[in-house]
Amino acid sequence: xxxxxxxxxxxxxxxxxxxxxxxxxxxxxxxxxxxxxxxxxxxxxxxxxxxxxxxxxxxxxxxxxxxxxxxxxxxxxxxxxxxxxxxxxxxxxxxxxxxxxxxxxxxxxxxxxxxxxxxxxxxxxxxxxxxxxxxxxxxxxxxxxxxxxxxxxxxxxxxxxxxxxxxxxxxxxx
Amino acid sequence: xxxxxxxxxxxxxxxxxxxxxxxxxxxxxxxxxxxxxxxxxxxxxxxxxxxxxxxxxxxxxxxxxxxxxxxxxxxxxxxxxxxxxxxxxxxxxxxxxxxxxxxxxxxxxxxxxxxxxxxxxxxxxxxxxxxxxxxxxxxxxxxxxxxxxxxxxxxxxxxxxxxxxxxxxxxxxxxxxxxxxxxxxxxxxxxxxxxxxxxxxxxxxxxxxxxxxxxxxxxxxxxxxxxxxxxxxxxxxxxxxxxxxxxxxxxxxxxxxxxxxxxxxxxxxxxxxxxxxxxxxxxxxxxxxxxxxxxxxxxxxxxxxxxxxxxxxxxxxxxxxxxxxxxxxxxxxxxxxxxxxxxxxxxxxxxxxxxxxxxxxxxxxxxxxxxxxxxxxxxxxxxxxxxxxxxxxxxxxxxxxxxxxxxxxxxxxxxxxxxxxxxxxxxxxxxxxxxxx
Numbered sequence: 001x002x003x004x005x006x007x008x009x010x011x012x013x014x015x016x017x018x019x020x021x022x023x024x025x026x027x028x029x030x031x032x033x034x035x036x037x038x039x040x041x042x043x044x045x046x047x048x049x050x051x052x053x054x055x056x057x058x059x060x061x062x063x064x065x066x067x068x069x070x071x072x073x074x075x076x077x078x079x080x081x082x083x084x085x086x087x088x089x090x091x092x093x094x095x096x097x098x099x100x101x102x103x104x105x106x107x108x109x110x111x112x113x114x115x116x117x118x119x120x121x122x123x124x125x126x127x128x129x130x131x132x133x134x135x136x137x138x139x140x141x142x143x144x145x146x147x148x149x150x151x152x153x154x155x156x157x158x159x160x161x162x163x164x165x166x167x168x169x170x171x172x173x174x
Numbered sequence: 175x176x177x178x179x180x181x182x183x184x185x186x187x188x189x190x191x192x193x194x195x196x197x198x199x200x201x202x203x204x205x206x207x208x209x210x211x212x213x214x215x216x217x218x219x220x221x222x223x224x225x226x227x228x229x230x231x232x233x234x235x236x237x238x239x240x241x242x243x244x245x246x247x248x249x250x251x252x253x254x255x256x257x258x259x260x261x262x263x264x265x266x267x268x269x270x271x272x273x274x275x276x277x278x279x280x281x282x283x284x285x286x287x288x289x290x291x292x293x294x295x296x297x298x299x300x301x302x303x304x305x306x307x308x309x310x311x312x313x314x315x316x317x318x319x320x321x322x323x324x325x326x327x328x329x330x331x332x333x334x335x336x337x338x339x340x341x342x343x344x345x346x347x348x349x350x351x352x353x354x355x356x357x358x359x360x361x362x363x364x365x366x367x368x369x370x371x372x373x374x375x376x377x378x379x380x381x382x383x384x385x386x387x388x389x390x391x392x393x394x395x396x397x398x399x400x401x402x403x404x405x406x407x408x409x410x411x412x413x414x415x416x417x418x419x420x421x422x423x424x425x426x427x428x429x430x431x432x433x434x435x436x437x438x439x440x441x442x443x444x445x446x447x448x449x450x451x452x453x454x455x456x457x458x459x460x461x462x463x464x465x466x467x468x469x470x471x472x473x474x475x476x477x478x479x480x481x482x483x484x485x486x487x488x489x490x491x492x493x494x495x496x497x498x499x500x501x502x503x504x505x506x507x508x509x510x511x512x513x514x515x516x517x518x519x520x521x522x523x524x525x526x527x528x529x530x531x532x533x534x535x536x537x538x539x540x541x542x543x544x545x546x547x548x549x550x551x552x553x554x555x556x557x558x559x560x561x562x563x564x565x566x567x568x569x570x571x572x573x574x575x576x577x578x579x580x581x582x583x584x585x586x587x588x589x590x591x592x593x594x595x596x597x598x599x600x601x602x603x604x605x606x607x608x609x610x611x
Contacts, residue, residue, distance in 0.1 A: 041355035082339035142416035
């Protein structure tokens with residue numbers, strides 16, 4: 001598995017974001033799938049997160065303008081869900097499942113191991129901006145616990161040693 | 175039992191249209207298109223198929239709630255939000271047999287007269303959303319979907335819609351709100367989605383596994399399906415077994431087998447030579463069961479009789495090394511995190527439960543804590559909230575307190591009082607006249 005790093009390219013400000021033609025084309029296609037523009041909000045936010053790495057205030061403004069919503073409405077939606085990044089994330093976000101099946105099958109130890117190895121607490125990034133540690137709720141892969149999602153990819157049946165090998169590989173890639 | 179829903183697991187290229195077709199796939203949709211909508215609905219009613227998402231409501235009857243004379247569009251939604259702790263069956267179906275899910279969607283859409291169907295899949299399932307997109311493109315290119323599907327005159331578009339991280343969106347009205355581009359706040363019912371659903375139109379929301387049963391019911395008949403399992407609890411069921419078993423994973427068995435059979439025969443029993451302490455029969459929202467309740471049958475009615483729920487079929491197994499108080503705290507954190515915040519009993523209750531359980535775990539429990547937990551749970555359940563998340567949090571926590579009261583009491587008996595925090599005193603008190611010495 002070759003996990004793609006996140007490139008957080010949106011500026012951390014209200015700086016105006018202009019969708020490039022390819023992104024604009026994908027948004028236009030999305031809009032054909034729904035009878036209302038608002039319904040395209042989640043998928044448009046996904047496209048933006050893919051393109052800009054995170055959902056900055058400028059991205060919120062641009063999405064709101066494109067879909068005819070107020071920025072406040074869009075921000076309300078963005079912050080309701082856990083997966084839109086409202087701050088620039090590290091290149092690799094390590095999402096450790098903390099819910100029961102994982103917790104009793106080594107998930108808690110995995111989280112402690114990562115805290116020690118990376119020297120960060122859940123929610124924090126490493127100083128080099130490479131890794132970010134996050135504790136998350138059930139990832140729906142309880143039969144292969146413990147599970148860590150790194151960016152878009154699931155890593156299952158982990159042990160500290162296996163996870164170390166994954167992290168070494170990602171660190172090498174950068 | 176022969177493998178029905180999981181028949182493609184382990185086969186090479188099982189995801190492709192060619193592989194699915196060579197196993198007789200998409201023939202059910204062809205057959206369905208040749209019958210009337212009423213016949214099709216009757217067939218599903220006769221099969222006694224009950225929803226696999228958790229509630230166990232009869233699927234055919236759910237379809238009949240869609241008003242027949244409604245002039246405008248109507249929608250089918252496939253609920254692939256799979257977020258109930260302990261549940262991982264829909265992912266397995268999509269991973270190995272996405273066309274079976276699509277064919278089920280096509281059959282249900284035809285039955286209710288929907289020309290557009292959405293698959294609402296949880297945001298984390300990026301890879302499985304892509305698998306579905308690929309399968310849809312293949313089916314469309316083969317003329318199975320899109321305009322004039324299979325030359326029948328019936329049009330059907332299926333779109334994959336990814337959520338963005340919210341357990342609550344598995345609840346059908348929250349899902350509908352989310353699909354409309356809003357926060358996932360559940361709606362008050364009635365009106366039910368079959369009458370006023372997504373975009374204000376009649377909508378049926380069915381779970382992935384429910385839909386995957388349809389091609390088999392159509393091709394092999396309602397009587398065949400009803401012959402599997404037990405009366406009123408028919409058909410094959412995917413059980414997701416996780417926790418302290420030797421071989422965790424998804425197993426397909428007829429409804430009505432015992433949990434003992436599932437755990438001991440199909441999952442290798444408890445691992446590391448330990449003994450069973452407790453299990454959740456149907457996801458973490460079902461009341462917990464003790465080791466002496468292992469012979470309960472895994473079907474909707476038997477679980478209800480035993481005071482629990484079959485739910486989604488997520489069996490979480492806990493051995494005798496498990497700290498039940500810690501497990502209760504773990505789940506309380508889950509529900510506190512996932513409460514949408516609309517209703518006070520759920521929002522505040524789950525937070526209070528976290529505070530109390532964390533305090534007990536930290537060794538500072540108080541004698542009244544278990545009863546306070548039970549009271550909080552009572553306030554959050556039995557219709558005190560808009561959606562069942564209140565019950566989902568209250569039932570496991572209260573059942574753990576009730577069935578393992580001794581564990582809670584023992585922990586509290588050896589607790590030390592929480593160090594008294596010095597109450598913040600107004601910084602200028604005492605330095606001004608009239609505020610003490």
